[in-house]
Amino acid sequence: MRTLHSAELLLPGPGSAPVADGAVLVEGDRIAALGPFGELAERFPHARARRWPGLLTPGLLVRGADELLERTYYPDDPYEITELGADPINGEAELEELKLTEARWGNSARRGTQKLLARGVVAVTGRFTVTAVRTAVSRSGLTILPPAAQEGTPSLDPFAGRDKAGQAFHGVLEAGAPARFAVFAVEDEAALLERGATTCVATVIGGRLLHRRR
Structure with missing residues (x-):
């Protein structure tokens, strides 16, 4: 059609x-x-x-998505919000405290990819080492590209730090x-x-x- x-x-x-x-x-x-x-x-x-x-x-293209999806945890709304809050969690000590399993990383990545899709993202760069995360990204429909030079801190918003909107287009x-x-x-x-x-x-x-x- x-x-x-x-x-x-x-x-x-x-x-x-x-x-x-x-x-x-x-x-x-x-x-x-x-x-x-x-x-x-x-x-x-x-x-x-x-x-x-x-x-x-x-x-849009997001660079450094392995940082966003393998080293950032997205609490499950509404089940974890009361205990963990609604904001993404990163930082080595904070993540270690959560004692995350691969399954929980995969679930977090699914929530993360939904946030990316909701921002117009169609492709990401990164080297994913957690199988459940890579599977979640692949199943989301996002194209996975090899790591590329990163400018600044990875962000869910591909326009962050850009001089022109077109720099984020894929x-x-x-x-x-x-x-x-x-x-x-x-x-x-x-x-x-x-x-x-x-x-x-x-x-x-x-x-x-x-x-x-x-």
Whole structure:
């Protein structure tokens, strides 16, 4: 089935001009076409339409995800919140105190990957050594890339420490490319950098809607 995802502004990525009232046509796990919504809607009248507010961009890349998922514990809400609090836990001494098993690390990683998807992330870099964590990341749909040079402290928000929002984009949106993109409830790239990835309203990977803000 073809799905036409449209937003107030389409930002295909570096080297491509923004498209006002733009859209991306997804067929299977690939982008079949992109351009002004009116033109694509006329060419593909039977495509299922999804209309989103704000800015549609390439999905985001998080570097150092092994630090975020193998050396940071995300308490289970609501079961552990009373005892541990809601904030992620890191630090060698704090983690040692928790006496975490591999199964608990895997469950924590699943919660962590949901936080990443909810921020428009489609790919991560890192060297995962805990089998349950790597399995959780793989099953989430996120692409795992080799470790890369890290700038600053790893963050759930790929825009943290960036000068331009485009520095966090993974790939570009073009016909034939994998259908992995995100939508943010902001008006332009400057607002996206200022307000951050928590403005994400939808994340698509492999043509599948893996996150939608409720």
